[in-house]
Amino acid sequence: MKILVLGGDGYLGWPTAMHLSARGHEVAVVDNYLRRRLATEEDVDPLYAVPNLHERATLWREASGNSIGVHIGDLCDWEFCAGVFSSFRPDAVVHYAEQPAAPYSMLNRRAASLTLHNNLGVTANTIFAVREFAPDAHIVKLGTMGEYGTPDIDIEEGWLDIEHKGRKDRFLFPRQAGSLYHTTKVMDTDLLWYYVRMWGLRVTDLMQGPVYGVFTDENQADERLLPFYSYDEIFGTVLNRFVIQAVCGHPLTVYGAGGQTRGYLNIRDTLNCVRLSIENPADAGELRIFNQFTETFSVNDLAGRVKRVGDELGMNVEIRSFPNPRKEKEEHYYNPAHTGLLELGLEPHFLTDEVLAQLMQFVQRHEAQIREDKIRRDIKWD
Amino acid sequence: MKILVLGGDGYLGWPTAMHLSARGHEVAVVDNYLRRRLATEEDVDPLYAVPNLHERATLWREASGNSIGVHIGDLCDWEFCAGVFSSFRPDAVVHYAEQPAAPYSMLNRRAASLTLHNNLGVTANTIFAVREFAPDAHIVKLGTMGEYGTPDIDIEEGWLDIEHKGRKDRFLFPRQAGSLYHTTKVMDTDLLWYYVRMWGLRVTDLMQGPVYGVFTDENQADERLLPFYSYDEIFGTVLNRFVIQAVCGHPLTVYGAGGQTRGYLNIRDTLNCVRLSIENPADAGELRIFNQFTETFSVNDLAGRVKRVGDELGMNVEIRSFPNPRKEKEEHYYNPAHTGLLELGLEPHFLTDEVLAQLMQFVQRHEAQIREDKIRRDIKWD
Secondary structure, three states, rough: OEEEEEOOOOOOOHHHHHHHHOOOOOEEEEEEOEEEEEEEEEEOOOOOOOOHHHHHHHHHHHHHHOOOOEOOOOOOOOHHHHHHHHHHOOEEEEEOOOOOOHHHHHHHHHHEEEEEEEEHHHHHHHHHHHHHHHOOOOEEEEHHHHOOOOOOOOOOOOOEEEEEOOOOEEEEEEOOOOHHHHHEEEEEEEHHHHHOOOOOOOEEEEEEEOOEOOOOOOOOOOOHHHOOOOOOOOOOOHHHHHHHHHHHOOOOOEEEOOOEEEEEEEEEHHHHHHHHHOOOOOOOOEEEEEEEEEEEEEEEHHHHHHHHHHOOOOOOOOOEOOOOOOOOOOOOOOOOOOHHHHHHHHOOOOOOHHHHHHHHHHHHHHHHHHHHHHOOOOOOOO | OEEEEEOOOOOOHHHHHHHHHHHHOOEEEEEEEEEHHHHHOOOOOOOOOOOOOHHHHHHHHHHOOOOOEEEEEEOHHHHHHHHHHHHHOOOEEOOOOOOOOHHHHHHOHHHHHHHHHHHHHHHEEEEHHHHHHHHOEEEEEEEEHHEEEEEOOOOOOOOOEEOOOEEEEEEOOOOOOOOOOHHHHHHHHHHHHHHHHHHHOEEEEEEEOEEEEEHHHHOOHHHHHOOOOOOOOOOOHHHHHHHHHHOOOOOOEEEEEOOOEEEEEEHHHHHHHHHHHHOOOOOOOOOEEEOOEEEEEEEEEEEHEEEEEEEEOOOOOEEEEEOOOOOOOOOOOOEEOOOOOHOOOOOOOOOHHHHHHHOOOOOOOOHHHOHHHHHHOOOOOO
């Protein structure tokens, strides 16, 4: 299949592109390097330097013999967007092209506006471009489990049958997100669901939990093919951050009580979930929604595991509760369904001590590059 | 109170500004004349010319002795927005400043993009400006009943208590709108609800049905103070359009089966609903939602009434079913609650034959200005 990966430079975008390419698909990536620019502006560069997309495509061709097309530009710019879609005419579109950091979206007004306009603008242009140039293409949209927030009822996969005063109907599962970034994802869902109903688009919305890890089958041969490893407060995800903190001797930054529970997954599973969705597309006129994670952990669970494995590796890991800069429930009910992707054939990579030890040993090799002063920044939600 | 009316040039914005001014409030209006510009671009000017905002403010001062401040500019432009809020420091903000036409939002890609970016951009800047310059101000946001769509269950006022698998929680009532315009209003709600939770904003969301009429207490003395009367397919609301059609001998344009049912209200009631909301503000940290309409009618009901009254006035009104250019249910369940504003003291002006006859006779005086070729345009939803 011809697959366009929007946001193909990102933490997940590039590994996804290689994974799909390795499976025999014709892949092109699109990115405007927004993620790199923001990291530079905020002085929070990743653990190690990552080649640009043209360089990565060359390295990948050398490693695999497969080509990945590279388009650099801003998908909010219709002329650019239309040019990419009209020349490539994809069968499937993987949409990662969003400002991806919740803390960045809460940094200040400019950052909030950028997040809102970028994320909605790209989603809208993607919809319009599919309609105009590839009307049968399947849009695989990366949503987030964060769209649901932490309700006091079980979280279903995207939809909820409601009985009210003796009558019934089916609706999108209620969404109330915990950051502006996550709220833009809710708005993406509104927009996609609207055009699915009006225009019969085929869309899969992957409600993904926080991802950890950097290793995939495709980057084993050449470390230059690894994705970004961010560990700062803005762009780093929690488990990747804890690993860095353990290695450099910084106390693990548990926010408040640490009972915040989410569904997590290994980066390898992200790639498989996206691929399984593409290879088993949604129907025309269908918004198919999967909850994309493999295990739930509280922050305290994660900290405890990192401490155990770190201590076994001879680190002396301290866990410390910091005042919570976010506005969120620190103890809450959390019971989300996640059977859809398993039914499509997902075989989860769970968070074993071996997986964690491998990641910690990898980070140890880069220990000299850790900038400990970048770990905390205390971006406040209110 | 100091009240800022965003979108103060619009069909409802200007009547609201005068109404609040007449009740002793200090009012300023903000507009960028977007509505006028789009009507000119699409060649669908209203029934009669309407003075600009500076002229209207002068006429109002002559009629009432009260001043209304006028700020012309684009609220999507943060510099302009910040300037208005920091100088006026409102106690309440009435937010009408959106591209208001569902058919316009479905016209083409450019119109859809404009609607999305304008409506979300103004709402975001309003939130940021209130936070920065008037943190205790009450935002009265015009939403729309169209956000709910036409579900098979009773529509509550904004919220729904859900019991699921033996557990309970309260959520925003499910929203699934019938046009891109209405979908941007859903997204406004997402955004406002998020910042209400994070920043403790005080917000009232008025889920308004289609409005009819042009007469208010404040424009009786001088017809130059009347609002726009649009009757074209893009900017006209259904009952105002039917009145024009009856007067000029055009068949009443019922779409499809005509069972489409909505909650309607007289323009006088809009003004009272907004004023009552302002004079009884939401609490800090509260998103208060009212369903703002007084009666439900199907399109066939409205057509029948216009025919009856028109025929009594000597018109020979024909009702005709046209192929429906929209994608919507033409027969459906519809039972929305609307008690909140009545409890605040709203005294409805119902759609009597006298109200309809007065409007039809007013339009008869302007009959020569009706451009019959502007009534239908057939903007298709798919």
